Amino acid sequence: MQRTIAPSMLSADFGHLERDTRMIDRSAAEWVHIDVMDGVFVPNISFGFPVLKAIRKATGKFLDVHLMIVEPEKYITRFAEAGADLVTFHYEATCDVHGCIELIRRSGVRVGVSIKPATSVDVLRDILPLVDVVLVMSVEPGFGGQSFIPASLDKIARLRALAQELGLETVIEVDGGISSRNAREVFEAGAEVLVAGNAVFGAEDPAAEIERMLRV
Ligand code: DX5
Numbered sequence: 600m601q602r603t604i605a606p607s608m609l610s611a612d613f614g615h616l617e618r619d620t621r622m623i624d625r626s627a628a629e630w631v632h633i634d635v636m637d638g639v640f641v642p643n644i645s646f647g648f649p650v651l652k653a654i655r656k657a658t659g660k661f662l663d664v665h666l667m668i669v670e671p672e673k674y675i676t677r678f679a680e681a682g683a684d685l686v687t688f689h690y691e692a693t694c695d696v697h698g699c700i701e702l703i704r705r706s707g708v709r710v711g712v713s714i715k716p717a718t719s720v721d722v723l724r725d726i727l728p729l730v731d732v733v734l735v736m737s738v739e740p741g742f743g744g745q746s747f748i749p750a751s752l753d754k755i756a757r758l759r760a761l762a763q764e765l766g767l768e769t770v771i772e773v774d775g776g777i778s779s780r781n782a783r784e785v786f787e788a789g790a791e792v793l794v795a796g797n798a799v800f801g802a803e804d805p806a807a808e809i810e811r812m813l814r815v
């Protein structure tokens with residue numbers, strides 16, 4: 600499995616968005632994680648299409664868009680058009696999981712589904728063959744800088760086992776409270792992509808922290 604780091608732009612300096620995006624563009628990180636929050640699905644509001652477009656202009660890296668919004672089906676196509684390479688919606692945020700998967704597929708980008716810490720991986724069994732990525736939240740979505748929930752490790756391992764049982768090469772991505780201090784156990788549990796906001800942008804040398812996370 601290839602190990603990948605996805606710095607979360609939620610922790611970037613929005614006064615210097617282009618500078619911070621270019622810094623990630625030059626780093627060893629292969630994905631760039633974009634957190635879209637609506638103030639309804641989560642108790643926080645972040646940013647939308649214009650910011651995504653600005654980030655798209657400043658990097659050629661894989662843009663990983665994490666939608667923390669209700670009724671994602673209303674906006675999926677626009678996020679794909681704004682430059683996403685992967686659109687991930689929350690299982691808990693829609694009444695029409697299949698419709699969302701279908702819309703993302705038809706937009707020509709990769710399909711991701713995310714589950715909150717209290718949602719069991721068992722709900723994914725029937726849809727796993729239809730998605731490319733599962734994003735396991737290891738904090739309650741809404742804010743950067745929270746502590747990693749240790750029970751997430753077991754969820755990641757169970758999801759990896761489920762994918763293996765079904766003969767799938769599902770990419771498992773994990774989001775929340777990750778740094779070079781715990782990256783190793785998260786990778787070893789079966790994750791392939793680690794999101795990191797605070798750990799990267801709060802570091803004195805963000806590129807070095809990304810390298811450390813990859814080398815653990
Ligand atoms: C939280 C977001 C995360 C967040 C991670 O709702 O989905 O992507 O930016 O931030 P850290 O790495 O600081 O926990």
Ligand code: ZN
Pocket residue numbers: 607632633634665774794
């Ligand atoms: Zn996220």
